[in-house]
Amino acid sequence: MSVLGYTIKRLLQMVLVLFAVSVIVFLMMSFTGDPVFMVIPIDSTAAEIEQARRLLGLDRSLLSQYFIFLGDMLQGDFGRSYVFRQPAMQLILERLPATIEMVLVAITLATAIAIPLGVYAGANPNRPVSRGIMAGSLLGISLPGFWVGMMLIFFFSVRYPLLPSSGRGDTVEVFGLRLSIFTADGFAHIILPALTLALATLAIMLRITRAGMMEVMRQDYMRFARAKGASRRSILFRHGLKNALIPVVTIFGLQLGDLIAFATITETIFAWPGTGKLLIDSIYRGDRPVIVVYLMLTAFIFVAINFLVDIVYTLIDPRISVK
Amino acid sequence: MADPLLEVRDLRTYFHTFGGVVKAVDGVSFDVRQGEVVGLVGESGGGKSVVGFSILGLIDPPGRIEAGEILFAGENLAAKSEEEMRSVRGGEIAMVFQDPMTSLNPVYTVGHQMDEMLRLHTDLDRKARRARCVEMLEQVGISEAESRLDAYPHQFSGGMRQRVVIAIALLAGSRLIIADEPTTALDVTVQAQILKLMRRQIVERGAAMIMVTHDLAVISEMADRVVVLYCGKVVERGRTAEIINAPSHPYTRGLLDSIPRIAERRDRLDQIPGTVPDIRTLGKGCSFRDRCFRAQPVCAEKTPVLSPVRGSLDAACHFPLEETAP
Numbered sequence: 001m002s003v004l005g006y007t008i009k010r011l012l013q014m015v016l017v018l019f020a021v022s023v024i025v026f027l028m029m030s031f032t033g034d035p036v037f038m039v040i041p042i043d044s045t046a047a048e049i050e051q052a053r054r055l056l057g058l059d060r061s062l063l064s065q066y067f068i069f070l071g072d073m074l075q076g077d078f079g080r081s082y083v084f085r086q087p088a089m090q091l092i093l094e095r096l097p098a099t100i101e102m103v104l105v106a107i108t109l110a111t112a113i114a115i116p117l118g119v120y121a122g123a124n125p126n127r128p129v130s131r132g133i134m135a136g137s138l139l140g141i142s143l144p145g146f147w148v149g150m151m152l153i154f155f156f157s158v159r160y161p162l163l164p165s166s167g168r169g170d171t172v173e174v175f176g177l178r179l180s181i182f183t184a185d186g187f188a189h190i191i192l193p194a195l196t197l198a199l200a201t202l203a204i205m206l207r208i209t210r211a212g213m214m215e216v217m218r219q220d221y222m223r224f225a226r227a228k229g230a231s232r233r234s235i236l237f238r239h240g241l242k243n244a245l246i247p248v249v250t251i252f253g254l255q256l257g258d259l260i261a262f263a264t265i266t267e268t269i270f271a272w273p274g275t276g277k278l279l280i281d282s283i284y285r286g287d288r289p290v291i292v293v294y295l296m297l298t299a300f301i302f303v304a305i306n307f308l309v310d311i312v313y314t315l316i317d318p319r320i321s322v323k
Numbered sequence: 324m325a326d327p328l329l330e331v332r333d334l335r336t337y338f339h340t341f342g343g344v345v346k347a348v349d350g351v352s353f354d355v356r357q358g359e360v361v362g363l364v365g366e367s368g369g370g371k372s373v374v375g376f377s378i379l380g381l382i383d384p385p386g387r388i389e390a391g392e393i394l395f396a397g398e399n400l401a402a403k404s405e406e407e408m409r410s411v412r413g414g415e416i417a418m419v420f421q422d423p424m425t426s427l428n429p430v431y432t433v434g435h436q437m438d439e440m441l442r443l444h445t446d447l448d449r450k451a452r453r454a455r456c457v458e459m460l461e462q463v464g465i466s467e468a469e470s471r472l473d474a475y476p477h478q479f480s481g482g483m484r485q486r487v488v489i490a491i492a493l494l495a496g497s498r499l500i501i502a503d504e505p506t507t508a509l510d511v512t513v514q515a516q517i518l519k520l521m522r523r524q525i526v527e528r529g530a531a532m533i534m535v536t537h538d539l540a541v542i543s544e545m546a547d548r549v550v551v552l553y554c555g556k557v558v559e560r561g562r563t564a565e566i567i568n569a570p571s572h573p574y575t576r577g578l579l580d581s582i583p584r585i586a587e588r589r590d591r592l593d594q595i596p597g598t599v600p601d602i603r604t605l606g607k608g609c610s611f612r613d614r615c616f617r618a619q620p621v622c623a624e625k626t627p628v629l630s631p632v633r634g635s636l637d638a639a640c641h642f643p644l645e646e647t648a649p
Contacts, residue, residue: 220425229413
């Protein structure tokens with residue numbers, strides 16, 4: 001199948017998934033209490049409540065409410081936040097760059113450390129250093145992110161005040177996006193939250209890389225590469241790593257989606273004004289439109305990342321074709 | 324006679340396992356002269372592959388070369404550092420592996436893997452390297468070589484992959500090729516083609532070859548001289564024709580008798596009784612004695628030493644077979 005045909009097929013799948021998600025999200029939201037109390041003044045009369053309900057369309061059947069919701073969404077109208085009285089999508093998109101830049105720093109950091117260490121530990125499984133790496137990675141998986149975040153703040157902001165622990169710092173506008181990473185102050189602000197986010201991903205990717213390398217090390221082509229006179233570095237990273245990379249890319253994709261969608265705890269700890277913080281605030285305030293859009297966007301991000309991951313598979317292993 | 328290209332002197336490669344020390348290669352000596360094919364023969368577990376890997380320094384822990392010299396063109400490979408061995412591997416000495424289905428890297432094109440050999444061991448530029456790869460693929464009998472260079476290993480059949488592996492081994496002009504059971508994994512009809520190809524390509528270049536195999540039929544076709552290994556020791560060596568016609572060691576005799584022949588129909592194949600003993604628990608005496616039809620009490624007392632028997636044959640046996648033996 002051609003790449004174009006494949007892409008079209010995947011796009012159709014993506015639409016289906018998003019449709020299913022919209023149904024689930026809508027149903028779940030309709031069970032979470034009456035939103036009318038979010039919008040009316042606390043001393044409203046019964047008639048005023050009734051009128052607000054009619055204005056919001058909450059008096060109609062669930063099915064017709066869903067179709068209004070779906071129809072509006074298809075026209076690009078995702079509803080307005082009850083709290084901010086602004087379009088919900090705009091609210092999220094304003095905060096998305098903050099989350100994404102933090103996540104990208106975190107995942108780059110995690111990958112840059114996890115892959116070399118994983119290759120080393122997989123190629124020399126019996127060395128003390130490898131055992132140390134593996135023990136460390138177990139720690140990285142087990143320690144909860146909020147605790148790590150608090151410890152980092154305690155050591156690097158309180159005990160030794162080297163790095164800021166709260167907010168984004170100075171931002172600068174790049175291509176219409178407000179980013180912290182390009183200013184010195186912003187960069188200092190991004191380090192601790194990114195480190196907190198990176199830790200678990202680093203540990204998982206390291207372990208996956210190591211497992212893949214241990215499997216690959218046993219293969220004949222690795223010995224053949226040695227018999228050709230290739231350097232150890234080239235044997236490990238060119239011949240070995242590429243063969244061990246498929247599961248690593250899978251985990252990378254899942255973790256990337258996970259970090260973007262659910263950086264909530266880290267953003268809360270470091271008062272990072274990203275989407276995660278917006279989500280948690282919206283849940284507390286019962287701000288239904290924001291939650292719905294957020295979940296739809298999350299589903300979209302996951303589906304899109306998965307699509308890219310599948311494309312990357314075919315670039316890594318010629319035996320995998322787009323089907 | 325000219326100095327041998329390769330002299331293996333009293334090579335000992337041991338594996339230190341939890342169950343004890345496995346003396347996979349225990350005092351093996353033989354020579355390989357230029358332009359010659361030497362066969363290393365024996366049953367599975369006889370240590371023949373380990374000899375090949377020892378020569379290239381590809382023995383990994385828990386294995387180790389304990390003693391002995393591997394003199395290649397006068398230099399002792401066993402004493403070289405890993406870095407020095409890198410230029411020997413693929414450059415001076417190349418290797419062909421047993422299973423062509425697994426010895427090529429699945430995620431790189433055939434051309435890339437051939438090119439790597441030339442990048443490592445020559446100064447040719449990209450264009451010259453590509454031309455050389457095309458030429459080499461044609462020489463091992465792969466048609467449309469130019470376009471096949473961009474194909475991946477999984478797009479080749481087993482026989483074609485082994486041709487590619489052989490082409491890679493020959494690319495950098497190595498003087499010695501070590502072939503470890505190069506045709507065992509292939510169909511019989513393809514086997515014959517590949518063997519002919521290897522013999523022609525290697526001998527015509529004036530290179531030498533060590534052919535590791537359990538298959539005496541292959542040896543009789545290919546090798547000039549044979550070294551028979553049993554439990555890590557050389558039990559017999561000599562010119563191929565003499566060994567095939569009238570072996571002097573009972574083990575070699577047993578190996579020859581267990582080859583099925585179509586011409587003479589027999590109800591049962593002759594086989595060597597028993598199995599290879601546990602190499603970790605070998606004591607003194609001849610390791611073959613429990614399976615040998617000529618064994619005497621002395622065989623358990625004294626380990627036989629490799630010594631001339633007749634013609635070109637050396638054997639490690641207290642009671643070597645006569646030429647007229649049944």
